[in-house]
Amino acid sequence: MAEKPDKKDATLGYFTVVEDERTGWTGGLLILDRGGRPLEFQCTLPLRPTRSHEILFGPTLRAHLVAEVIGKLLIQKCRTPVTLLCCDQPEALAVEAHTAAPVALIREAAEADEGPMTGDMLSGSDCLQIAGASFFVPIERLSEVEAVAEYYGDLPDAVEPFERIREAIKEAHSQLARQRPEAA
C-alpha cells in the first residue's frame, strides 16, 4: 500500500482510450491537481491492430489494448506521481498491475458506454463517493482511497476530465492530420 501523500501533493490521474474506425486506438492520461487543474498530459499515437490481432486475440483484444498496451505504456511514461487513477472503461481496471496507485472506475462516466452499472457487475469492488460521483474501488484498496477522498473536495466534477482527454486527443489528431499533407 502506497504511503498517503500530503494534501497539497494529491493528484488524480484520468485514463481513457478512444477507439476510432479511421485512426485506431488512442489513449490519454491526464494528471490533475486536487482542484482539477492540469499538471501533465500523456497520449499515445493511434494504434491500429492488424487483422491477425483481431482474429487471434478475439474478444480479448480490447482488454489487451486498453490495459496491457496503452495503459501500461502511458503509466510508464507519466512523470507526475498519481495518487488515484480513474478510468471510465471496466477493461482499464487491469492497469492496476502496472501502477502503485489504486485504480477506480467512475460509474457515471462508465455508464455512458456501458449502460447502467451496479456493484454486482464488478465483483470484489466497493463504491465510495468523491466529488459527487461514485468510484468503484477494489475492496482491498478501499481504505486507502477513503483516506485521500477528502483531498478532492474542490474538484469541480469527477466525470468531466474524461471529456477533456477526448478533446485533447481530437486536437492532437487534427494536428497530425494537418502535418501529414505537409510532409507529403
Add this chain to the structure above:
Amino acid sequence: MKLPPKLRLFSSDPLSPSPANDTPQVAKDLVAQIDPHRSWQAESIWTAETYTLPLPAMNPAAIGIRLPKLTTRTSGFLFPDSARWIPPATVQGPAAAKPKRKPESGRKHNRIKPPSDIVKLQDRLYYLLQPPLDLLVGSGQLNFPFEPFPYQLDGMAFLFPRYAGILADEMGLGKTMQAISTIRLLLCSGEVRSVLLVCPKPLVTNWLREFSVWAPEIPITAIEGSSAKREFAWRSPQVPVKVANYELLMRDEALLTEGDLHFDLVVLDEAQRIKNRTSTTSQVVRSIPRTRSWALTGTPVENCPDDLVGIFEFLSPGYLRPGMPMPQIASRAGDYILRRTKDMVLDDMPPKLYRDAELQLTPEQWSTYEAAEKEGVVHLENLEQSLTIQHVFELVLRLKQICNFDPVTGSSCKLERLVADIEEVAASGKKAIVFSQWVKSLDKIKEALQPYGPLEYHGKIPQKKRNTVIDRFKNDPSSHVILMSYGAGSVGLNLQFCEYVFLFDRWWNPAIEDQAINRAHRLGAAGAVTVTKMMALGTIEQRINDVLDQKREMFDALFASGSAEAGARPNVGLSREEIFGLFDLRAPCGKKVA
C-alpha cells in the same frame, strides 16, 4: 447357396379363388429333395483372399504467422503548476457534503478554446485541458459577486487565451464585467502582471467602480493629476492594473513609448475611437509596448468595414488591409471577434418598448418653423455650386432647434408632452432619463421639470461631479429624472434602475441612440424599458426618421443571419446624398463633401 434339404413349395391353382375373395385357399405341399453332391455352392467358385492397401503418412507443413507485438509511442506534456485562479471561498463544505453529481443536461460547458493563432500543440492543450469555467464557478473555485450568465463565461473563455481579440457584444451585455473577470483570472494565474486599461475620460470612474465590484482584491489606480504624479503612477509596479483615458495617453506619449514601460495586456474600451488609423490617438495607442491587445466595443464598425481595419492595426498590425473585400475581412477577422446581441443570449431580458410620440408643433413653433425652412431652402438654392453639406447641416440644426423650442416664445409641444409624462413617471415612483443633443434645450427642460428633482449630466458638468450626480440620482427618491446629452451620457453608464427613456430630439446615427437607450436597458434592468422618441410631425425630424427607419430595417435584415455580423454591418448614418435629399436638393456634382 445351400437349400434346405426339403422345400415345401406351394402351387396355386389358377382356377381356385383368390384370397381376396375370402374363400379358403387350397394348397398342395410339394417336396423336393436336393442332392448336395450335384448342386453348387458359392465357396466352390471364389476362394477368399486378403488385400492390403498402403496409406501414406500425413506430414503437414507448419506455417508460422508472426503476430507483431502491439506497441505505440507517446507524447507527453507537462504544464506549469499555475496558481489557483481565484482563492477559494472560505465557506467550503467537506467533500462528503458535495451533492451528488447532476446528470448531464446536454448544455455545453464554457470551455477555454485556443485561438487559431496559437499553433504549438502543447500551448493549445494547456488551454483545452483547463477545467470549464462553469464548473469552476459551480465548485466555488471561481467566485463572483453575482452569478455570471453562461454567455459571459463564454466571453471570458474567449478572452482568456487571446493575445489579440475584440469583444464586440451589444451594449448592455456586460463587456466591462467580462473584461474585468478575465483580467482577474489572468492576474491570479500569473499569466499577466501588468494591465493597462484605456477608456474615454468620463468612463474612468465607471471602470474603477466596476473593478471594486468584480475584482475587489486587485489593486487598481487611475492615471491622473500632475505630470510627476502621473509618472509615478505609470511606473508603480505594485499596482497591476492602471486606467488611463485616451486624451491623457497623448500627453504621456513620450513616457509610454520611449521609457522602459511594458504592459502584459492593454485593453481599449470604446475601441471605435481608433477606427481612424491615421489619428493621433490611434498612433499613440499602437505604440504602447505590450504583449496582449484586446479591444472592447459595441460598434466595431460604425460607417464602413475599414473601421475594423483601424482596430486591427492595434491588435495585429497588417493583418487586415484597407479596401479588402468584405467577405475576406469577415473570414480573417472571424476568429478574433466575439459578438453577441441581446436577442442571441438573453431569454429573460426585459422588453424594450418603443413609443413614438408624434407631436404637432404649437402654432408659434409652426409659424417660426415654416418661415425658417422656406428662407433656408431658398438660401441653399441660391448658393448653387458653392453649396456644401455644411450648409445643409446648419439648416437642419436650426430647424431641429425650432422643433424643440420656439426661439421667440419658448413654446414647445415636446416639453408639454414631456412634463405630462414625467409627472406620471414620478407619481409611480419610477425614474427616467431624458436625452437631448443641446445643453440649452436641457436647461429649459430642467426649469420645467423642477418639481421632479431633475439632475444634469452633460458636457458642462465637471468630470469630478459626474459620479456624485449618478449616485444621487440612484439613491435620492425625490429625484425622478436625469437630463443627459448624447455625448456625455451615451456610453459606459449603468442606469438600469431607470424604466423610462425620453429622446427629446433625435441623433443622426441610430447606433448612438441605441447606446443612449441601453444605459437603462441593460443587465439587471428592473423591468420593461419604455423608450419615447419625440418627433414633430411634418418637419425635418420626420424626414430624418423615415430615412433612418429604412436603414434600420436593412441592418436588421443583414444581421438576421448572425454570422460575421461585425464585418457585414452597413453604414447606419445618413449619406451625403441622403442629407441633400432632405430638402429635395441635388448634391452639386463633383463637389467635395465638406
